[in-house]
Amino acid sequence: MSNRNTGPLREKIHEIIFEADTPWGKAFDVVLLILITASVLVVILESVGTLQAQYSQLFLILEWTFTIIFTIEYLLRLYCVYRPIRYATSFFGTVDLLAILPTYIGLLIQGTHYLLVIRALRLLRVFRIFKMAHFLSAGDTIIKALKASRAKITVFLMTVLLIVIIIGSLMYLIEGGQNESFSNIPRGIYWAIVTLTTVGYGDITPITGAGQFLSAIVMIMGYAIIAVPTGIVSAEFISENQNPTSNRACRYCAGEGHTLDAIYCKYCGEKLEE
Amino acid sequence: MSNRNTGPLREKIHEIIFEADTPWGKAFDVVLLILITASVLVVILESVGTLQAQYSQLFLILEWTFTIIFTIEYLLRLYCVYRPIRYATSFFGTVDLLAILPTYIGLLIQGTHYLLVIRALRLLRVFRIFKMAHFLSAGDTIIKALKASRAKITVFLMTVLLIVIIIGSLMYLIEGGQNESFSNIPRGIYWAIVTLTTVGYGDITPITGAGQFLSAIVMIMGYAIIAVPTGIVSAEFISENQNPTSNRACRYCAGEGHTLDAIYCKYCGEKLEE
Amino acid sequence: MSNRNTGPLREKIHEIIFEADTPWGKAFDVVLLILITASVLVVILESVGTLQAQYSQLFLILEWTFTIIFTIEYLLRLYCVYRPIRYATSFFGTVDLLAILPTYIGLLIQGTHYLLVIRALRLLRVFRIFKMAHFLSAGDTIIKALKASRAKITVFLMTVLLIVIIIGSLMYLIEGGQNESFSNIPRGIYWAIVTLTTVGYGDITPITGAGQFLSAIVMIMGYAIIAVPTGIVSAEFISENQNPTSNRACRYCAGEGHTLDAIYCKYCGEKLEE
Amino acid sequence: MSNRNTGPLREKIHEIIFEADTPWGKAFDVVLLILITASVLVVILESVGTLQAQYSQLFLILEWTFTIIFTIEYLLRLYCVYRPIRYATSFFGTVDLLAILPTYIGLLIQGTHYLLVIRALRLLRVFRIFKMAHFLSAGDTIIKALKASRAKITVFLMTVLLIVIIIGSLMYLIEGGQNESFSNIPRGIYWAIVTLTTVGYGDITPITGAGQFLSAIVMIMGYAIIAVPTGIVSAEFISENQNPTSNRACRYCAGEGHTLDAIYCKYCGEKLEE
Secondary structure, eight states: OTTSOSOHHHHHHHHHHHOSSSHHHHHHHHHHHHHHHHHHHHHHHHTSHHHHHHHHHHHHHHHHHHHHHHHHHHHHHHHHSSSHHHHHHSHHHHHHHHTTHHHHHHHHSOOHHHHHHHHGGGGGGGGGGGGGOTTHHHHHHHHHHHHHTHHHHHHHHHHHHHHHHHHHHHHHHHHTTTOGGGSSHHHHHHHHHHHHTTOOOSSSOOOSHHHHHHHHHHHHHHHHHTHHHHHHHHHHHHHHHHOOBOOOOOTTTOOOOOBTTOOBOTTTOOBOOO | OTTSOSOHHHHHHHHHHHOSSSHHHHHHHHHHHHHHHHHHHHHHHHTSHHHHHHHHHHHHHHHHHHHHHHHHHHHHHHHHSSSHHHHHHSHHHHHHHHTTHHHHHHHHSOOHHHHHHHHGGGGGGGGGGGGGOTTHHHHHHHHHHHHHTHHHHHHHHHHHHHHHHHHHHHHHHHHTTTOGGGSSHHHHHHHHHHHHTTOOOSSSOOOSHHHHHHHHHHHHHHHHHTHHHHHHHHHHHHHHHHOOBOOOOOTTTOOOOOBTTOOBOTTTOOBOOO | OTTSOSOHHHHHHHHHHHOSSSHHHHHHHHHHHHHHHHHHHHHHHHTSHHHHHHHHHHHHHHHHHHHHHHHHHHHHHHHHSSOHHHHHHSHHHHHHHHTTHHHHHHHHSOOHHHHHHHHGGGGGGGGGGGGGOTTHHHHHHHHHHHHHTHHHHHHHHHHHHHHHHHHHHHHHHHHTTTOGGGSSHHHHHHHHHHHHTTOOOSSSOOOSHHHHHHHHHHHHHHHHHTHHHHHHHHHHHHHHHHOOBOOOOOTTTOOOOOBTTOOBOTTTOOBOOO | OTTSOSOHHHHHHHHHHHOSSSHHHHHHHHHHHHHHHHHHHHHHHHTSHHHHHHHHHHHHHHHHHHHHHHHHHHHHHHHHSSOHHHHHHSHHHHHHHHTTHHHHHHHHSOOHHHHHHHHGGGGGGGGGGGGGOTTHHHHHHHHHHHHHTHHHHHHHHHHHHHHHHHHHHHHHHHHTTTOGGGSSHHHHHHHHHHHHTTOOOSSSOOOSHHHHHHHHHHHHHHHHHTHHHHHHHHHHHHHHHHOOBOOOOOTTTOOOOOBTTOOBOTTTOOBOOO
16 A cells, blocks of 8 residues: 555645554554543543533543544544545544534534434544554454354344233233333333343332242243353354364365365365465 | 146235235234334323323224224235134234233223233234344344253253252241241242342342342352353353254264264265265 | 172162162162152241142141152162162262151251251252263263362452452442441451352442442452353363363373373374373 | 472472472372461451451461461472472462462551451462362464464454443433433443343332333343353364364475374375474
8 A cells, every 4th residue: 555656745644544554654543542542531520510510621631632633643644545435424523523513513503412322432532543453353353253143143133023012911911910110011111121141120019929930930031041042152153163164165176165275175185276 | 836726816905914025024024013013002102191181092992993903904814815714823813812812801891901911912013123123133143052051051050940949948047037038938038039030120239248148149059150051052042052963863883963064974974975 | 790609689689779770770770760850849848838828738748758768778788789888978879868857856956947957958869860961971071170270260269359359458448438338347248259150139339429330340340250160161172172181191101281182192103102 | 390499308308399290299289278278268257247346366376377487388389390480480489479468468567458458369379279180282283272262262252342332322221310320321321231231130120111111121231242252262262172183284285284193294295294
């Protein structure tokens, strides 16, 4: 990429902002990481009543400082990147924009409460940390394993959804009359999710014998069911770990499923092509 | 199947209702999926007191509309399927029937409360979604892995049952006198299940030192025990993933357990038959 | 075993009581299973105040009936078994004896409360169910996998114990002054166990910011730590599942680690001995 | 090591203190283990108000006795070890020092409360148990598996951190106005952690419908997410268990990744060196 000739300044900025291998690029990423963390902390602390009362001025200044810095950074990214539209529409481009928008919108539209809702999205900017991570390949493996088990996870989640709907309804029928906590089916479903996932808040609990019996079944079910997604994802991680199979097919016997390090076809013994 | 000649209309209906590959079949499945979801939502919302008070008329109309549509659909299925009795007695056939019965029974037998109990079964019709899923093979793998580990899961669940009975009784003996929450063994068992499965409602908690000590042991036990079903199911998923063994037996030495891609018997070296 | 000649009656009784393959043996096991379940249910129901008040007479009769039946069964086992002492000192022999003792001890020593403590052990007789299970091999695999991971599980549990002691002490130092729930280190440790195992009763919860921060760390730690026993046990189940290695060593090259179905040494190609 | 000639006494002390194979060394380790456990118990019991009131004198004597014994032991270790500085700066050397310091610091600086904070670190001395464990290799395997999955675990924990920050903020926006429990974002994040890790204290629970809906999503997310670290660690344990790959490289083709039992290079067929 750095071989292209697109003006030395733009080239230099691109190197600093987008690459993490050069000293300046690394320094930029570290500073950016600190700024993002600080700006997220400011949003979090701003929500604490006692701090907001005391430091509201400071929070306002900090918020605008961060917003202006990130705006300049966003514009520089748009300027120096080779394909600005592709960046702007990419995941990180969108997050970068959403991270600065709420402050500006707060100027135009009155109504602090509504503003706060959008402001929360600013926290998403922490995701930019990953860009500088040496952990990208680890993240890749996780995403790969999750993608490979997507269909199974979907079936699992749908089954869980059906179970909680049916059990939530049953619980409403059993406890509904005596227990105010189970006053309608949505509350029953909420309880079923709290129980099946072993979260167990205790804000809604069965009080009748029949309710506690059904409850016990749901708990043991949830305890056993957790094995399913774990088994699915484990299996994928292990496949990924042990047999990173390539998509190469043997030219002679068309055999597939060769491991990445295989040189000869395991079915006919002929040499595999790269 | 579509090769059989059983009248063009019946054939067409069969194609629409039972097959998901044709455009009409797909459209039918999507519409059906939306109707089922809507009907389940109506049952859930009906249970909410404030909504029932306001829209009871609407709910009644919707309930009857859905019931009539699903009744027609059920009759059409019976008409066009090649083996109506096999369908009617199959899992989906039973669910299809149970999904329409409660509304009709509500006409004959008075007593709203009792009716509601059966009505909850209608929610099971959501299972029909799976019929149109591209996720069927994923579901198959899950069921296969669970079936393969059935015996181990049963032993595990029986052991868990014994543990909670014994620990529940012990807890009743320890806390019974001082703590009203542990007034009898069934409550002790309920507590043991809540604790062992790490749900932890907190509606029943030990108050004596000895009770909290036993409680701590149960928690750590539950924390470690969860590894057993997870390990069992993981192992099955991995077997399924890595060595999908075929049922082929060698014609020469009768050796079994060959992997799907094996060409020669691993015991005697003779060629395996397809 | 049935080849030994030790009198036809004793032989017959042995067959009925100890073997599950013959029709009479199977019938005996099923009846015994029902009796054990019933007797456990009686003990559980006896503890419920309202039932005890109404049916105390019935419970007494049932308790004595079960005790007498199980006593006769125990004596018959001692009579017909080939090595009575070995049976009496085995796990099931001890459980069989402990299952009948409490009722007799209740006659000699007054004091209902104390009696109840021993009576709880009677529930252990449910373990006899396993004797007739077709699930014995599944149970064996579980036990084998757990034994193989014993050392790792011990290290894991010791580490967990250290973590909860240190965290419980830290929490006592942080919250001790302000929060009555953390009035001493044992309570802190109890809380740490409740939190780390993700049980989360909520009977003891941090109220200070620092306490909630430490709490959050413990939770995420517990959430990640659960992966360790699960990983350990999963790995053992998979080894068991995929490579059930035998202890055979090659006579020629002394190579070990051969799979159960291996016929030739994988290192030198010589035939393996049975 | 015992071949070096550094005086018979120093040699003997070294053998007793540092080696667990000789009878004296073993006896020393067992006694030390008992003393450490006792001293930890004293610290724990000291914190219980009723016991402290009654046995404060005894606790003081015991604390000083343990401190003096451990001080002598620490000095002996420094004396007999071949590289005192390396020991003093090692993990166990630091823990050994921290285990005796708090009592002495308590003499110089007044202020019991502050003293207690440091004293808690003394509990870390339990880690010395591991030195005498036959479980060291098991511990090694666990550490090896965790190290191998470090990068993935870090990415996972960072993702979890981002999720709880975003969800905690969202929950503050949804419930903040109506529910005092969600009075600021840090409390929202605390709640998100309690929920996502399935701990579920129930001290902070949503009360609005929207809050309970988001809550349900977080629970199911947490229930599914747990599969990720479990899968990661399982995969590592299995790699460790099944393919303990050596670091040997082939002398002829420089191929790596050979299993421990491999004799010939799997890439070029030449013999591997030991």
